[in-house]
Amino acid sequence: GQNIDQPTEMTATEGAIVQINCTYQTSGFNGLFWYQQHAGEAPTFLSYNVLDGLEEKGRFSSFLSRSKGYSYLLLKELQMKDSASYLCAVPYNQGGKLIFGQGTELSVKP
Amino acid sequence: DAGVTQSPTHLIKTRGQQVTLRCSPKSGHDTVSWYQQALGQGPQFIFQYYEEEERQRGNFPDRFSGHQFPNYSSELNVNALLLGDSALYLCASSLVGSPGDEQYFGPGTRLTVT
Numbered sequence: 001g002q003n004i005d006q007p008t009e010m011t012a013t014e015g016a017i018v019q020i021n022c023t024y025q026t027s028g029f030n031g032l033f034w035y036q037q038h039a040g041e042a043p044t045f046l047s048y049n050v051l052d053g054l055e056e057k058g059r060f061s062s063f064l065s066r067s068k069g070y071s072y073l074l075l076k077e078l079q080m081k082d083s084a085s086y087l088c089a090v091p092y093n094q095g096g097k098l099i100f101g102q103g104t105e106l107s108v109k110p
Numbered sequence: 111d112a113g114v115t116q117s118p119t120h121l122i123k124t125r126g127q128q129v130t131l132r133c134s135p136k137s138g139h140d141t142v143s144w145y146q147q148a149l150g151q152g153p154q155f156i157f158q159y160y161e162e163e164e165r166q167r168g169n170f171p172d173r174f175s176g177h178q179f180p181n182y183s184s185e186l187n188v189n190a191l192l193l194g195d196s197a198l199y200l201c202a203s204s205l206v207g208s209p210g211d212e213q214y215f216g217p218g219t220r221l222t223v224t
Contacts, residue, residue: 040220041218042216092155097158097168098145100152103150
């Protein structure tokens with residue numbers, strides 16, 4: 001079966017760096033997605049990792065270790081607008097349904 | 111380039127009633143997936159449509175049904191509404207064969223069942 005775990009809540013200070021972890025168990029692996037979701041809005045795509053290593057995209061980076069079933073999202077130079085829920089998701093199969101974690105609610109404080 | 115659109119934005123229904131939610135995919139996309147998101151939870155997969163057929167289904171009862179039209183738009187129907195069906199319903203579209211088959215989400219329909 002598929003199982004995804006991520007922390008429920010995190011708090012960080014404006015300008016700081018925060019790392020949001022995600023562990024997963026899947027019967028197969030077809031990549032891992034990170035989405036950002038502001039309250040009452042749709043999830044928006046942040047990153048997709050299919051190979052091990054770190055991928056950097058501006059202030060956001062995502063890391064994947066397939067052997068450990070582990071990923072993290074790294075947010076640098078935090079801004080107040082980064083306060084949101086961050087969702088880790090894996091495809092059940094290629095092109096198929098996404099299995100989401102419960103989301104990590106990040107609060108950025110001044 | 112129009113993104114994924116959904117209608118209506120908000121809806122209030124009474125227990126036992128039926129509801130239809132609508133979704134238009136992002137231009138060029140051919141696959142539509144529906145998700146239910148309860149407050150404070152991640153989205154839960156309901157089903158996916160491709161070439162006007164249900165391709166995959168999550169653990170939802172038969173009260174949840176759908177349809178995809180030749181123009182790739184889709185509907186989600188829920189019969190005999192229960193209080194527990196109150197949630198944000200998200201539609202996501204994708205293109206078969208694109209990297210990771212990345213899914214683009216619409217703004218959602220907030221359904222409240224009283």
